[in-house]
Amino acid sequence: MLKRGLQYALVASLLLPAVAAAQGSKLLATGGASTIEGAGGGGIVPWATLSSYADTGEWGATVNLTEVQVDDFRLSVQGASLSWNNRLEVSYAKQIFDLSTIGGELEQNIWGVKARLFGDLIYGELPQISVGLQHKNNQTFALPSAVGATDDNGTDWYISAAKAWLNGPFHRTWVANLTARRTRANQLGLLGFGGDKSDSAEWLAEASVAAFINRYWAVGVEYRQKPDNLNFAVEQDWRDLFVGYFPSKRLSVVGAYTDLGSIAGLDDQHGWYLSLQASF
Amino acid sequence: MKRLILLASLLLMPLAHANDLYQQLGEKQGISAIVEEMLYRVGGDERIVHHFDGVDIVQVHELITEQVCDVVGGPCDYQGETMQAAHQGMGITHADFNALVEHLIIAMEKHDVPVAAQNRLLARLAPMYGDITEE
């Protein structure tokens, strides 16, 4: 019975939909979500993991939409990424920042590249180590310039390390990511690059930790240090508390409660974050 | 006497812990069914089925069942080849390995293995990655 059954398995290949093959071979959720800057990662921190499910020899792509609504502002992001071989990721994001209370709108485009250098998220002793860059172009530089920003474009460089523990505390799978970023972007670059208080690039730390309740649901926290280059208003570190849902390799949804500190002189910007990603 | 019981229970605890994983997988019978389900799915997966061309799948089913039973502390003694010898020259990639792990996870889900037990088994198999894959 068993023998015959197993021999029929080959026949089953004709009947089973070949979706698995079309979706890429990385394990569910290891493609992560999309960040607000387009790169694969958490919500606000780019991770060492690459976007999509493209494993050895495979191609993958994502499109993503994110909305962040805090007290006096709204950020809308549309992004896309292309990945190859679990090695290289190219990403694009367009950010529109609605100054709801102050009035007006800021806008920038971000091109990103990320490469996995060595190590693996899940297997072996070493963490997965990747390096990346994000080149940002502010399309609405009149306001940033008026409040003391130096440049309308800039490039962030980063190095990230990520590791999963399959059987972590409470017999749950945990994932941690640490990122060091060299940047002079003010509020992501929406307020330009460099400024009258400080004009040079600096290294900043970003971190995320998540626990998978099961393979479809994760909860986690993120923290991101920010520069403070402009005299007109302080810029503060960001943090969020998120829930990620990965019903299939096609779709992921991330919801978060986020604390963005003071932005452009308006304090205590708290609110909601919602991100959708489709992968191919 | 009380001390003795405490000592005995402390000594037995790791064993009890290991056995509880074996039990959660449904003992030998459950493991056999999970591995069978996994291999069925592998047979339907064009990404990796070619590795199994000409392989005695019934024997592989027996050996993997034996090995999983052994690895989770069940009353089995795996006598097959080392993982390195068994998979040598196959050129199994990261993608291939993940494909098989995915089928194992789905098989465990279908057999209602609790998430904690799934993770404990996966954590014991994942270290074999280096011996099985070649990149």
Ligand code: HEM
């Ligand atoms: C943790 C993961 C894995 C475990 C525990 C495992 C375990 C085993 C065991 C116990 C055997 C029998 C060894 C013997 O004949 O003495 C075996 C054989 C085999 N395995 Fe795996 N394996 C794993 C991953 C894989 C993967 C990812 C593939 C390919 C996609 C694969 C393909 C094969 C093949 C084709 C054989 C038959 C070899 C032959 O009879 O010539 N295995 N495996």
